[in-house]
Amino acid sequence: SLPHQNGKRGSRRASDSPKWNFCTVPVEMLDCTMDDIYMSFLFWSRSRQNVYNVSKAFRRLDSYATWMERTGRELIDPPLTLDSIEKAFRAWDIQLSHDKEGRLVIWFDLARIQMQVLRREVSPVDTERAMVWLTHIAMLDKKAQQNGMVVACNMDRAGFWEASTIIPPPLALKLDRFTLGTIPIKTHGIYVINASGWVHVALGVLKPFLSPKMRDRVQVLDNASGFLEAVLGANNIPKDFRACGGTLEKDLIATNFPQVGPPDDTTSTTAVAAS
Numbered sequence: 001s002l003p004h005q006n007g008k009r010g011s012r013r014a015s016d017s018p019k020w021n022f023c024t025v026p027v028e029m030l031d032c033t034m035d036d037i038y039m040s041f042l043f044w045s046r047s048r049q050n051v052y053n054v055s056k057a058f059r060r061l062d063s064y065a066t067w068m069e070r071t072g073r074e075l076i077d078p079p080l081t082l083d084s085i086e087k088a089f090r091a092w093d094i095q096l097s098h099d100k101e102g103r104l105v106i107w108f109d110l111a112r113i114q115m116q117v118l119r120r121e122v123s124p125v126d127t128e129r130a131m132v133w134l135t136h137i138a139m140l141d142k143k144a145q146q147n148g149m150v151v152a153c154n155m156d157r158a159g160f161w162e163a164s165t166i167i168p169p170p171l172a173l174k175l176d177r178f179t180l181g182t183i184p185i186k187t188h189g190i191y192v193i194n195a196s197g198w199v200h201v202a203l204g205v206l207k208p209f210l211s212p213k214m215r216d217r218v219q220v221l222d223n224a225s226g227f228l229e230a231v232l233g234a235n236n237i238p239k240d241f242r243a244c245g246g247t248l249e250k251d252l253i254a255t256n257f258p259q260v261g262p263p264d265d266t267t268s269t270t271a272v273a274a275s
Contacts, residue, residue, distance in 0.1 A: 019069035026080040030136055043145040044184030063182045074125050075132060082259045088130040089260040091117040095241075095251035096137070100233035103188060104144035106134075107251070110156040111242050113166065124171045131175055138185055148186035152228060154242045155195040189217050189231075193224040194242060 022034055038061070045057035068075075078084055091114040095107040118127070138144055155163065167175070192199060199220055207215055221227055228237060228244050237246025254261035 017065075019065040022065065022068065024068045024071050024075045026075065026133065026136065029080050029082070029133070030140060032140055036140060040139045040145055041184040044186065057184070060182065060184055064184075067178050067182050071128070071132075075129060080129055080133060082257065085126070085130040085133055086260050087117070088122045088126040089134070089253075090114070090262065091122050092127070092130060093262060094134060094253070095238050096253055097236045097238065097248055097251050098143050099150060099231070099236045102143045102147040104138055104141050104147075104149040104185070105232060105236065106138070106149060106151045107238055107241055108151065109154040109241055110158050110163070110166075111154060112240070115166075118166070124168050127167065128171060128175065132178070135179060135183055139183055144185050148188045150189045150191070150232065151187065152191045152193070152232075152237075152241070154193050155199060156242065157194055157196050159196060160198045187217065189219070191224070191228060191231075192218070192220045193228075193244075195220050 022037075025034065025037060027033060027037070041057040041061045041064070042052055042054070044060065045053040047053065093109070093112040093114070095109075097105050097107070099105050138149060203218065203220060210218070224244060226245075229246075234245050235247050237244050238248050238251055239246045251261075
C-alpha cells in the first residue's frame with residue numbers, strides 16, 4: 001500500500017497529494033508494480049547491519065514522487081515504450097553489466113555517442129525519457145539493490161565545451177537532481193578515464209565542497225590500463241569500452257532489451273550462438 005507520513009496538526013496526509021498517484025511512473029513498460037518501486041527505496045535505506053530506516057526511505061520516496069510529478073506529460077504523452085525511446089537510447093549507447101562484486105556498472109562512453117543524431121534527431125525530452133527508463137532499470141535491478149552501482153565514464157579527451165553541451169544545461173540540471181538525490185541506488189564508485197586537463201581542474205575546484213565519501217568515490221584515472229580490470233573484472237567490461245581489456249560481448253541492455261540495444265552485428269550474433 002502507499003506509504004504516508006503525518007505532518008503538522010491540521011495538515012493533510014502526505015498521501016493526499018496528487019503526486020502520490022504516481023501516474024507518470026512507467027510500471028507497465030517496466031513490467032513491475034508500485035510495490036516493486038516502494039521496495040527499492042526500502043532496500044536503499046538498509047544499513048550494513050541489515051536495519052531498515054523507513055523514515056529515510058520515505059524522505060527519498062517523497063523526493064522521487066515530487067520529481068516524477070514535475071515531468072508533467074513528458075513521460076506519458078506519448079506513453080513511455082521501448083519504441084518511443086529507441087532512437088534516443090541508441091544514440092547514447094549506454095551499456096550495463098554487473099561487476100565481480102555483484103554491483104551494477106553503468107558504462108558511459110563519449111566515443112560511442114552518435115553526436116549528430118542527438119543534435120539533429122533527438123529532442124531534450126527524448127533524452128529525458130530514455131534516461132528515466134534507464135534509471136528505473138537500475139532501480140529495479142536486484143543486484144544493484146543489494147550491492148549498489150558503479151559508473152565508468154570514458155571522456156574520450158573531450159573538450160570542456162563539447163562535454164558540457166551534450167545535454168542542454170536545463171535538462172542536465174534536471175537529470176542531476178533525479179540521479180544524485182532522488183533514486184534509491186547507492187553509488188560506490190565513479191571512474192573517469194581519458195579525461196582532458198579541464199576535468200582535473202574542475203574536480204580540484206569542487207573537492208573542497210564534496211563530502212569525504214564522495215571524494216573517495218570519484219577517481220580520474222590517467223592510466224586505466226589494468227585498473228578497471230582488477231576492480232571490476234575483465235569479463236564484466238564491454239570489449240569495446242576504450243582503453244580497457246574488457247571481454248564482455250553483450251551487455252545487459254543488448255541481452256534483455258535488444259530493441260534499444262546496438263544493432264545486431266556479426267560479433268554479437270556469434271556471441272549468441274556460442275552461448
